[in-house]
Amino acid sequence: MTTTIIGFPRIGEFRELKFQTEKYFRGEITENELAAVGADLRKKHWQLVKDSGIDQIPSNDFSFYDTTLDTAFLLNILPKEIQTIDLSPLDKYFALARGYQGEKGDIKARPMKKWFNTNYHYIVPKFEKDADIKVVGTKIFDEFQEAKTLGIQTRPVLLGPFTLLQISELAEDTEPADFAAELVAAYQEIFATLNELGAEWLQLDEPALVKDLSSQDWALFQQLYHPLLQQKNGLKLLLQTYFGDVRDVYTDLVQLDFDGIGLDFVEGPKNYELVIGGFPAEKTLFAGIVNGKNIWRNHYEQTLKAVQKLPVENLVLSTSCSLLHVPFTTENETFAPEILKHFAFAKEKLTELTELNVILKEGQQTPLIENQQLFASPRTEENQALAEKIAHLAPQDFTRKPAFSDREKLQRTVFDLPLLPTTTIGSFPQTREVKQTRAKFKRQEISAEEYDQFLAQQINDWLQWQEEIGLDVLVHGEFERNDMVEYFGQNLSGYLFSQNGWVQSYGTRGVKPPIIWGDVSRKKPITVKWSTYAQQQTDKVVKGMLTGPVTILNWSFPREDISLKESALQLALAIQEEVLDLEANGIRVIQIDEAALREKLPLRKSDWYSEYLDWAIPAFRLVHSRVQPTIQIHTHMCYSEFTDIISAIDQMDADVISFEASRSNLTILDELNAQRFQTEVGPGVYDIHSPRVPSTEEILQTIRAILAKVPKEKVWINPDCGLKTRGIPETRDSLQNLTAAAKIVREEI
Template structure:
């Protein structure tokens, strides 16, 4: 059987793309040098896939920042303000990705949202009456020709027109349907161009098909493709889906003139049932049977059982989604052999496709036997006491008393904060010096005392600065932490950590998700030492900073041998112990971040509560259910769409919730107002994922907008996320403007400083 890959990690085996792009940002290399290094990386990956025997090798899955942004540039979906900057194409591209402040002008970055149920983030195209969709870019064609010149015949990939429209934002006076003709013509020009270039296949990625589709959605999809497919010429079109099933329009997909249909048989629970009820002989089924989102070895016996039930006459073995979501190779890790054998990263998944193909052709029975040995017996020994503790949880275990309104009154009296209290989300810049000292300590080149002295000095420096600019609630800066999940995992049993398991989160930002190997318990206090130290240095309140159980689970590679619910409850009990230790050591405000709360939310609304929220929200409540009324619990969420789960967020029963709002233009405020949100809120007043510094007036305008929607006694003022990735200069300038803007607003409201 032939094999296919939907996409491959573009950051490189050693994060080459990240480092070279950041060198370009710092003017250390030229555009020409950046383009040359990118071309070398693409060629390396194409040859790797070719050597692995992959028959359908993708191109245009590469991006300097984000493939949705690439598509916007391909089709001229650009705000006029960006064009007015007068920058060349690449710098205009980065201006929209990161924001821009310079001689040519000032522009905010495009909104950023989560890519379906992953930790990848995409940039949201903006449509208005001036938008004119037309083919203006060349990247997709030039990369196809790069590969062709190297003797590699790729199938170019492109975000499909339906998904592009569904993921975009539209001005109030326009809607997606207004652009059907323009987008169909533009995509038809792409097919025409590839016919001229001699391409065989073109892959349209349409993951939006796995979400709930209304009658109007189906009409929109069919209207586009009925016209577009008449223009394909000799080019074969693969309609690729992933992250779920296509139950709402499967009949449309099999009846339209697609040459191939890509379905996910890992997360697409109903896809097997759909194809068993009929699949056209003339179409090729690209079967996603190798998990593109997790790092465990494929269970060949289970996969073969699925494949043998597929009635398609022509089947291609494929990944369930792009391999963008897993690290590059297990070969780069130092795990013991008895552990390493259980893992498959991107490169190893290519081998799994090859072995499955050989087994189906009767040529690799030895590979099947070896694979099955991984899944016999118990990989780990269960923690029986932990299982009993979870079994004994009752409804009262998840309820904090007294109710929120009474706690709120108690805390107002306890803290005596001014109106619009100011704070930050937690972390401060992780400078080269901080990273260097941490690396030296990890390599045992620094003694514990020397490292502690350095961390204490950094905490003291930033506490003093926060006091100087007038922040009301301080943070210690998290200089001792490498990552908001890994740091906790290192102090929990059951976790493993890769050395080079980097995965792209957005742009040049990479994360290194830990691996949940076994049952999770807390081994010792995790944050108490530095939180207690910081609080002892100042009379102001310093927040304790924790990561919540749902985020720790969602930003890890989870186990596949127990449910995610059970795994999350294990983590919740561990973090509950940490919360109570912080409280016992004098920490009066504790922030439990749930940045990734929505990440594993099922893509179909009908599954939200039965499969996720009914246990994810209680897991968070379990963490803080035992604290005193005087202890204030904060949480934070970022870069997701929260408006449709506002009641669930309120049900987390935190005292204060901060969230990303700046890139989404504070749109969530309307929903908070409509749903009578009770929890106090801190909508982010500026975007920290951009290097631009917001002015005092810009922040004041944001605060005024918040005041129009939320009662002043419910509002906190903060950035939209932690500041770990930002530089010191821009961080200090931005936060000074934040506190200045807040003071001016308080004066306007006639509120005196306390």
């Protein structure tokens, strides 16, 4: 029995990769200097994993932006415009990731989507009709040799061809099988080269196998893997899955000539039943027993009982998924020891694997006894009043009256907005000045009065500017807030906050998820002060800006001692209090963001409602069910795939929903029409995750395309997400172009 992990966090213990990459974007360091940063981080991480006692160490899990994008560059799956532009290979890479606008051309960023059921975003490759798929990159080979030079034998990791096709965009009139032969040839070449370099194992990540699979899907998998498994070129192949179970294909899968199969026993408990039913003696099972997505300590006794029942001769203990989804280490945290002992970040999970291994192999009892003591008593006390309130919720508590169609008519009269009303999603740039002033206040270097004066001036300046360019519904800018979820959590009981618990969301963007430690309730009003202040400064409507209960839950590290449903209802009652306070203080438009609604949606459709939507959608409705019909409720959703849950989104019963559409060619609008979506919509008309500024003409074309699909009375005009990560000049130029385009279209219609 040995140990391994699927992947390790790559941004660095103190987000070194983020800061150095952003320096490269600003021209402050060279490409060679950035490459050296990457090499130093890889060396540190490989050595750390090795020193922790992990037996099999992965490589090629590092990336300067995204491993799916790395795979596209490895295999030449690139659009023509990026191949011909006069940029260095690294700058071409970043241009596809975040866009490029300069003297050498204008490249739009490729779409981003959520990586299965996580908050990580991947860059979507596109297979074009005449794609010349071949091995052109060397990253996977270079990093294997780099580790080997350091005396560390690694197992290279690569996204498998089946999942690559499943998550990519395909050119019109093509299907996945059209690209199978070329992909097979390319992967065979990768096998041969790795073998020549001395690799023993190759990990092929195929998480798409945990989704609902049709007979056509399985036929594609076989079309890809039958020739690959017949010509492994001396390598041992690990087929690695995660985020669920492989119930659809298990029986056939274990008969294929893979040397190892990796299964998730945390999010895929049915995998346990499948393996109990039989597992080939000649294969190695890579058992994902340590949770790679949450930060709580592993319950050794429960894990050991499960592992000991597995009828497997060759076993490797592993994580349920890559440790990319948890922070680096608890060593840099300041929690009291009685709290800290309950947490395991990435580095600590390495120790958990090695301790479980020695307990099983050598019968060591000390780590088991210490772990048993940790779980011997309840960690927190129950809020009995809150539990009783939840127990007595009735159907009417989740229903807003009157019906949407009646509210829509009433609100048009009350607000008297023009056709195609313009607004933003909520936040404005969090400049260095804003961040530094907040830090000074936190360190008590300035008084509360001085901090309030600063915030008031920021709000005043941006309100005036919004009025000048002609936005119809204004926002106060959220300058008082850090992370959108952390800000709310800081005003709720039951939350804890790490000092350095950063997790990569996409590229250089990190989030620091708060930790739900106990029962959650609102301690005091959260947003009322600054929303009310902003509304008092203008005659135009200013939106109150809230984060919804499902997103707060999904972007936190949730408890494991109560259900997600119970946590969501606790949060919904807390945010409901905030909504009612905003209404009482004269805020007439309230946006309740559910950016992460889809994030915990089960990957199998048969589980969507019973395991998630049946409580997630009512939790949102509970938040706004008690407001008057003249209060307009907005919600917003970020980069994800929503077309298949449109009916559920409509059931949220918001008055307006805004969502990302700029990178997805507005395809979601076709599904809205097909399902007779009732809610008014604000499809994002430009991509805020890219630094490029869209022209007025570009936005005009987007608005016209929207109006070809959606009745003009139903359309709002807005960017596709908040603007906190953008700079002031690009934000102002983009929004000026947005309002100019909206005015032109109004005149046309």
